[in-house]
Amino acid sequence: MDDPVSFARRLRGEQTPAERRFWALLHPFRAGGWHWRRQAPIGPYVVDFVCKRALLVVEIDGDSHYGAEGIAHDARRTAYLARLGYRVQRFTNLDVLDNEDGVFNTVRGILGEPEP
DSSP, X not given: OOOHHXXXXXXXXXXXXXXXXXXHHTHHHHHXXXXXXXXXXETTEEEEEEETXXXXXXXXXXXXXXXXXXXXXXXXXXXXXXXXXXXXXEEEXXXXXXXXXXXXXXXXXXXXXXXX
């Protein structure tokens, strides 16, 4: 596997439709001063989205996350990130694509109302 930085660069160019939609959902927060990064390396892992100021990682999970191996990997990654002080919020691809309001409201519940 690539080093985390190279891997993150490659993933930024290959975002899924759900990841692209989530990035668009973040616009009011980004416009209000919350800095977000996509496909960002943190230690040995690459997270889908991170807001370091809020110590918030958001993962958009597809099918590969629901098998035994994916669940175990996610548990290790979440434990690592929690040791660094991060909260990990997970959404499924379907959450993002079919329930945008619910996803937005969850993020708003964590960060507060986006600034105008």
